[in-house]
Amino acid sequence: MPQHEEVIITQPQKLIENFDSLHPTDIANSLRKIEKDSIDDFFFVLKKVPDELLGEVLLELPDNLRELAYEELSIKKLTDAVEELESDDQTDLILELEEIDEEKAKEIYDGLEEEDQKDIDWLKKYEEDEAGAYMQTELFSASLDETIGDSVKRLKEAKESDELENIHQVFVIDENRILIASILLEDLIIFDFNKTYDEILRTDENKFKPFKVDDHEDIDNVAKQFEQYDLSVVAVTSYQGILMGRITSDDILDVIEENATEQMYQLAGVNDDFEHEDKLSTTAKKRALWLFLNLGTAILASLVIGIFDETIQAYVALAILMPIVASMGGNAGTQTLAVMVRQLALGDIELENAKDAVKKEVVISLINGFLFAVIMGIIAWLWFDTKLLGLVIAMSMVINLFSAGFFGAAIPLVLKRFDIDPAIGSTVLLTTVTDIVGFFSFLMLAKVILL
Amino acid sequence: MPQHEEVIITQPQKLIENFDSLHPTDIANSLRKIEKDSIDDFFFVLKKVPDELLGEVLLELPDNLRELAYEELSIKKLTDAVEELESDDQTDLILELEEIDEEKAKEIYDGLEEEDQKDIDWLKKYEEDEAGAYMQTELFSASLDETIGDSVKRLKEAKESDELENIHQVFVIDENRILIASILLEDLIIFDFNKTYDEILRTDENKFKPFKVDDHEDIDNVAKQFEQYDLSVVAVTSYQGILMGRITSDDILDVIEENATEQMYQLAGVNDDFEHEDKLSTTAKKRALWLFLNLGTAILASLVIGIFDETIQAYVALAILMPIVASMGGNAGTQTLAVMVRQLALGDIELENAKDAVKKEVVISLINGFLFAVIMGIIAWLWFDTKLLGLVIAMSMVINLFSAGFFGAAIPLVLKRFDIDPAIGSTVLLTTVTDIVGFFSFLMLAKVILL
Structure with a gap:
């Protein structure tokens, strides 16, 4: 444990007595614990937080508790708390308050000094992703x-x-x-x-x-x-x-932490903005959008399978083995995709040296394509006692892992070239490719070679 | 573009003339460009970098160029460069040199002042992930x-x-x-x-x-x-x-940037340590390990399908539809997994409030389970003109999305409880679950209801 240990005090009276020696973060974390036991105690302690700490404490509280605090604290108390903050934090609080209670936000704003009002007016003009939105105007x-x-x-x-x-x-x-x-x-x-x-x-x-x-x-x-x-x-x-x-x-x-979260979420089809909603149905709805896209992909893949229904009926082993080819392609492609998306974000890969990156990914996926072709070829041969079935799955393994590597590398680059965030949508596009190539190559080869 | 624009100078002579006004990062980036055109120019310029900048420039070069520089620069030059660095960077350089050329590393170390040697000896003792390994001893x-x-x-x-x-x-x-x-x-x-x-x-x-x-x-x-x-x-x-x-x-x-990269890579089955190898076969081998695990999972799923070979032969539509159930489970599970792994890493979810998180994920996955049960049930019914087939896929959709949500949330928590990094291995475990539950529930229900 760090030597500056987090100080969590869950006894309301003791916490109040120790305000002066505590970091606002620690006060906020203590309040979180207190709220779990009793919302009344939470409000009781919150109201006693001195003005010069209150703003910082509010900022460190989780969103839902901060909203409760906005409702419970008086306009006077909130104004004094905002007054003590730096301009960027002042602006964040006022903006948040406006969403919850425009009337209250206005009254608090009106209670601030003119200079603070001017700063807030100015900072509010910046877009969320602009440097200006992150700056504080207080400086030496x-x-x-x-x-x-x-x-x-x-x-x-x-x-x-x-x-x-x-x-x-x-x-x-x-x-x-x-x-x-x-x-x-x-x-x-x-x-x-x-x-x-x-x-x-x-x-x-x-x-x-x-x-x-x-x-x-x-x-x-x-x-x-x-x-x-x-x-x-x-x-x-x-x-x-x-x-x-x-x-x-x-x-x-x-910013860096949030970007990394966003990127991971985007690859997995999750929208961070809607993950902290109180209503689970809102979160579910946002996630459903992604699943809907994937359903389209999956149905496309099924249509490909449908073309070969007679082949499958003749050789039910094909139905048993075909998910393996698609799954291996999907996993190899995901590896490539993660590396490309991340290195594009970090600036290690740029559009100008993209060719080398694609080449690298293709070589790696071919190496593994041949490796797993041999392994899976032998397994299929022994499992179903059919040499040609081993050949079919081996060939389609090479084809699918090659296309997984190529498209896993190419898709994020193409998205980037068109100024689309490579983390968004690339997973769906890739699965479409690996599923369709996987099922089609396997079943087509089977039809030609086995029948 | 930032107003402190990156200054890239690709003309060797001009770069040398501007050393004094350039940031070491800019010199390193310029050298990268120069090396692409001519390795001789790269060495020519590198040897002219003044001692007080050389160490910083070396640190900003990509690994492969830094290794070339170690080989090309004289012991005297390298010693002078190391001498100018802060203790943590000195240690990093010496450690890296030891891996490439132990003899040379020793001679450089011997050429340093006694105080620097003592610091390096001390800092070398720390494990890679300890605070001591990141500290500099120079302070006021x-x-x-x-x-x-x-x-x-x-x-x-x-x-x-x-x-x-x-x-x-x-x-x-x-x-x-x-x-x-x-x-x-x-x-x-x-x-x-x-x-x-x-x-x-x-x-x-x-x-x-x-x-x-x-x-x-x-x-x-x-x-x-x-x-x-x-x-x-x-x-x-x-x-x-x-x-x-x-x-x-x-x-x-x-540290934060690297951790985020590591986490994304681990979820995708990539080991960052082996992604920057010169030999692509080494990178391929590391990625193959993960694919091998996934092959095991895929074969397990295939064995489950194999149990129902007669059912599939009777209803080839099952072979066409079954990847949809598995794929929807996989995607919904991945959403949950990404959220859990990330929030565990950020400390937003802890083992003590884990129950709430699991409950949340289960509710979300059930909402979407019922949603897609209806959608897919209708599609399957119309596609194959069989009402009962729609019922089968609808029921298995609910079952699989429920288990995706539950296991997507539970697997990282269990790994964490046993002090295993939840990002490692959780994807494979989850796919195993969603594949097996997906195929089994769908085919079993089909066998019972359709036959």
């Missing part, structure tokens, strides 16, 4: 002609009034708020505090070049930047390079 | 009786000699190197530099409580801490709380 900036000492004095005041926290650097801006440089605190602290930023910057031009992203940049690309350049903070700029805010690594951790 | 620490001013002076010297970078806080330790507190630079910079750390700490005990993890802690748990508490750095301590090093968020980003 300084102008070129300011001395380091003066700016540090400002930082001190801002920190004492709880306006700023989690500061890694000072962003140096010109008179038009255009971002010039970013100086880490570790560099700042060792400079002569009497010098101006201009003087500092003249010493080394490249060193303080800021990492910045456009406010409309896709957040996934921002996350890639963090990974590639090992960043902990990035500046967000707007038109002409005006400094708008900053994005910190903790937000990026969430 | 101060003792209780030191004044802030004095420690900042030390920081300045350390930074000027390139010993320290990426500093977010000062770790305050006692005379036994036991970690007492962690003070962020944003707090430090506004304190009175004439005060000692002891004096500062006495003002607010809780505020500077350090986030720390044990050096043998599983790195996955450390990553969870980063996410839960929005950390950017964590201290790593050893026996009795002695400060050993620190882990920064950029390492954690990689």
Whole structure:
């Protein structure tokens, strides 16, 4: 266990007494446990959470409890809690509140300071996947002609009034708020505090070049930047390079985790947005859409089988063996698909070097195609005591594993080329191919060779 | 595109001229492009990379190019490059070199300063998944009786000699190197530099409580801490709380990304460790292991079909329809499995609240079971003009989707209870269930109802 152990306190009175020494995450987790035993205790404790912690605690609660809290807490209490948050979190809370109770959301918004209102108005304009939606506007900036000492004095005041926290650097801006440089605190602290930023910057031009992203940049690309350049903070700029805010690594951790979840879910035909619904029928309905697509695929495959009904009637062994060919193709194809989708997402495979990737997958699937052709050929031969049946399944195994490798690699690439997320739909397309090729090759070969 | 655009320079001479203004990541990416055109140019440029950048550039190169570089670069050059790296990266490079050329690795190690050697010796002892293996020993620490001013002076010297970078806080330790507190630079910079750390700490005990993890802690748990508490750095301590090093968020980003990849691959039956092999036959062999397991499953399912060979001979429609039941079960089960595996990994589902999760999945799969029973029942009835055949497929659809939901939820939980990674093997187990239940229920019902 980590040495900073999670502190979970399930006794309401004891939790209240320890608020000051607890991390908001721990308070939220404790509240979760308390709610399981008694919703009254949950509300009782929640109402006692001090304003400066309440916003953070709310953010760490699971969605359903946060909604309960919105309903139960007074407008005054909620306003005070929102007031203490940073602009990005303020915006998230207000947006969420608007969905639940527009009236209440409006009253809370009206109770905020004008500056906070302006920030929220601005941040609300960004699309969900834009860098701007993830930035906080609170940051430490300084102008070129300011001395380091003066700016540090400002930082001190801002920190004492709880306006700023989690500061890694000072962003140096010109008179038009255009971002010039970013100086880490570790560099700042060792400079002569009497010098101006201009003087500092003249010493080394490249060193303080800021990492910045456009406010409309896709957040996934921002996350890639963090990974590639090992960043902990990035500046967000707007038109002409005006400094708008900053994005910190903790937000990026969430983005990466969520993207990975989304990708896994998409491959499996699950939509993350509808997995946390209270009504199971909504979740079921979303999943049914995917199953419906798969039903279409399965029926197509059945139609292929139907073409060969007389062949099957003559050789019932074919009915027994045919799922093996399709299943092996499906599994080999899924392997290829997972590798392609993931490496496309990570940028390890790009459209320009895609040929190599396809070649690789085809070679691998051919190697395994021949391997399992031999194995399954012998098994079928011995099982049904028919040498030619072994030959048929061996040949169709090679054909199906080859097409599994080829289409498993090609489908995500084609989707990507048409700007469709390769994780979406590729599984259905692939199963269609492996099922149809599997059943058709096996039954066709059987018809030709056995009959 | 991000405003800090990737700078790729593919002209060898031009790249060399711009080394100073480029990020090591950009140099590495440029070298990748150059190598595609000419390996000689690649080596030519590589040898010109200045020592202080070379180590970082090497780390950003893909594995195969890094190995080429190890072979081509002189011991002197490699030693100088390693010397410039931080301890965790030094250790990674030396470990990798040992695998390729033990002799060369030893000579490089011998050429390092004694302090670096000691760090490497220490870090090499950690298992791959332990926090210690991810920490760097370079950090900024101060003792209780030191004044802030004095420690900042030390920081300045350390930074000027390139010993320290990426500093977010000062770790305050006692005379036994036991970690007492962690003070962020944003707090430090506004304190009175004439005060000692002891004096500062006495003002607010809780505020500077350090986030720390044990050096043998599983790195996955450390990553969870980063996410839960929005950390950017964590201290790593050893026996009795002695400060050993620190882990920064950029390492954690990689851990999270790798874990997600591993999980996706495991569900698809791919082993990430063997996906980047030069020899495709090695990759094929690893994937074949999984296919072999699946072949066993498929044969089991075929044996089940075999029991009903006479029934199929009497009603060839059964052979045509039976893959539909199995396939729908497989897909519904995969949906459940993906959700369970992911939410177990993210900690959203725990063993203690597992019952709710299973219940949820069973309800969802029953809803969809009845939905598709109706749809498929009607289709089968109309297709083969046999009402009872529709009834048979409808009934088996409910049975198979129910078992898909139940086992899709239960299998990962059981694996987890026995401390087996739920992503490993759960897919094979699930397909076994859905195939066998699908074929058996359909054919058995057909035998009883139709014959």
